[in-house]
Amino acid sequence: MSKSTQITDPETAQGIRLQKILAHCGVCSRRKAETLILDGRVTVNGSVVNSLGTRGDPAKDRICVDGKSVQFNKNEDVSHTYIAVNKPKGVVTTCAQKNAKIILDLVPVKKRVYPVGRLDKDSVGLVLLTDDGDLHNRLSHPSHDHEKEYLVFTVQPVSDPDLSAMAQGMVIDGKKTRQARVCRVSENGFKIVLKQGLNRQIRKMVGKTGNQVAMLKRIRMANIHLGSLPPGKWRYLTEKEVKKLTQ
Numbered sequence: 001m002s003k004s005t006q007i008t009d010p011e012t013a014q015g016i017r018l019q020k021i022l023a024h025c026g027v028c029s030r031r032k033a034e035t036l037i038l039d040g041r042v043t044v045n046g047s048v049v050n051s052l053g054t055r056g057d058p059a060k061d062r063i064c065v066d067g068k069s070v071q072f073n074k075n076e077d078v079s080h081t082y083i084a085v086n087k088p089k090g091v092v093t094t095c096a097q098k099n100a101k102i103i104l105d106l107v108p109v110k111k112r113v114y115p116v117g118r119l120d121k122d123s124v125g126l127v128l129l130t131d132d133g134d135l136h137n138r139l140s141h142p143s144h145d146h147e148k149e150y151l152v153f154t155v156q157p158v159s160d161p162d163l164s165a166m167a168q169g170m171v172i173d174g175k176k177t178r179q180a181r182v183c184r185v186s187e188n189g190f191k192i193v194l195k196q197g198l199n200r201q202i203r204k205m206v207g208k209t210g211n212q213v214a215m216l217k218r219i220r221m222a223n224i225h226l227g228s229l230p231p232g233k234w235r236y237l238t239e240k241e242v243k244k245l246t247q
Contacts, residue, residue, distance in 0.1 A: 081111045084234060093117075112131055123218065158184075
C-alpha cells in the first residue's frame with residue numbers, strides 16, 4: 001500500500017479521515033493526530049501513512065500509533081467528556097512531562113481527555129479538558145474567534161496608554177497581535193479578552209510596555225467561566241454549557 005492510499009469505508013464511499021478516527025477514539029486531539037500522521041507514526045494494516053488525506057474504516061482496518069493498535073468499538077458509549085479545571089501555579093498543561101506535575105494529575109477520570117490549548121506553568125485558572133477532537137480543533141484554531149478572558153495584575157502600575165496599546169495590537173516575535181478588549185480593574189490590574197493564543201502572549205505584551213506580570217489568571221474560555229471553582233479542583237461541564245459550546 002502506498003503512503004497516500006485511501007482505504008474504503010463500507011458506510012461511505014470515501015471512508016473517514018485518520019485524524020478524525022484517532023480523535024474519536026480518544027488517542028489525542030485532531031491537531032495532534034495530524035502531527036503524528038505527518039511524522040510517520042501512524043500505520044494502517046501494517047503500512048505507514050503520512051498523508052493527511054488518508055482515510056480508513058475503523059471497523060475493518062488495523063490502525064496503529066507507534067505500533068499500538070487503536071481500539072474502536074461501535075457498541076461502546078461514544079459520548080464525549082467535557083471538564084473544567086482550575087489550574088494552580090506550577091502545574092504543566094500537557095499530557096506528559098518528566099519530573100513535573102501535569103494537568104491530568106488533577107483529574108482522575110478513566111477516559112483519555114486532553115487540554116484545549118495551553119496555559120503556561122506560572123499562570124493559573126481555567127483549562128478545558130475533552131476527548132472531543134472536533135471541539136478541540138475548533139477551540140484551538142484562531143480562525144473560529146473563540147474568546148479567552150484573563151485577569152492580569154502587573155508589578156508596576158499600568159498606564160492608560162499601555163492598556164490602549166495592548167488593545168490595538170502589538171508586534172510580538174515579529175507578528176502583530178489581533179485587537180483585544182481591555183478594561184482596567186485597578187491601578188495594577190486589568191482584564192483582557194483575546195481571540196488568539198500566541199505563546200506567552202500577554203506576558204510578552206506587558207513586557208513590551210516595560211512592566212512585568214505579577215499574576216495571570218484565565219477566567220473564561222468561550223461561554224465557560226471559571227466562577228468559584230477552587231484552585232486544583234475540577235468539574236464536568238453542564239449539559240447546557242456543552243450544548244452552547246458545541247453549537
